[in-house]
Amino acid sequence: MKQRLERLYLPEFVYGGIDGSVTTFAVVAGAIGASLSAGIVLILGFANLFADGFSMALSNYLSVKSQGDLHRYHRDKNKNTEAKHPFKTGLATFLSFVVIGFIPLVSFVLALFFSSLEPYKLTISIVFTGLAFLFVGAVKGKIVKKHPFYAAIETLIIGGIAASLAFAVGYFLRGLAG
Template sequence: MADESNEKLSREHRPEVIRERLTKPVKENLASDMVLGGIDGCVTTFAVVSGVVGAGFSPIVALVLGFANLLADGFSMAVSNYESIKTQGEFIKSLRDQEQEHIKKIPEGEKEEIRQIFKNKGFSGETLEKIVDTISADQQLWIDTMLIEEHGVQKTHRNPVKAAIATFTSFVLVGSVPLIPFMISGLEQSGQFTFSACLAALMFFSIGALKSRLFAKPVFLAGISTLLTGGVAASLAFLVGYVLREIFGIVAM
């Protein structure tokens, strides 16, 4: 297995393969948006379910509030993600415009910034000056270098529309799963809640496990960690519903 892995790495790092890979545009990674949307969607709906059951309301209330929160919160989260990524893109563009203006007005000062940056990396003498001359000869490369090295941001930004769609889709699909048992009229409410809890637990664990596979992390530990996060949120919602029922004397419906 190790020999196969090393052979694969060697093939992937041949000059012609590297050259081809670097000419392709960087693929956008939507995994974080989908994981975030899925976890939040499942937490949102199962927290509503837990609160409703804890308060002693009927299953239809869980369905109504669950779906209402699912769509409203999913849309809100998608819009928030869209605005966040869009703002980041606008911030990067403002930095790019700023660096372009500085290069135009004070090129020697900007060259000195490049010189100091690479001097701090250990370059000196003729090699350092060649680096400065090479970078400053290409304005696009110059600006990109300043964005990464001085401001610590990437030269590209993500597509906010794709991120928003991924977030909303994952939120709704995963978040609707805990509501399925409440559509089954033949089950008692306790059975519906137990079934819903099992489905929610499965979703939490699956999302954590999927995340671990994407980023080469231990599957079981990642699944349990996500499961505990969702479990704590649901437990708090159930506790709040139960306490408020006792305080206000809510009669089970």
């Protein structure tokens, strides 16, 4: 049962988790690059977290539902695949996106309550997000029988490139923020 769940929902966990942490950190990095306030970072971060997570979940739901409809239409009885439940795949995507995508915002939320963290919130966000990338990559590697270290490093590099790009865009467009 556990192996079946891992196999069926690993793509949703990996896709949702990586995209949640990358896009949320990209919003954080872009806002910081543009020298926006911590409050604006949180507003943009949470708006991204829930809107993008919900959008991805609905897209995944529709994709899996369409795939099932297509198989039924063609009456593909010989296809040796396990059917995914559209609602469950959408939910897995959303939960993974929101839970792991929240990690880049943790330091900004904590800084609201612990002022001593204020000067370190970006550094903490970078470290926590990097750890999230490593975690998702390692889990992916373990489940698909690849070396967890290499899968983790691959995910960290890809996420780091996306975050760096977002920071650079925010930095170069910072004058637009007024």
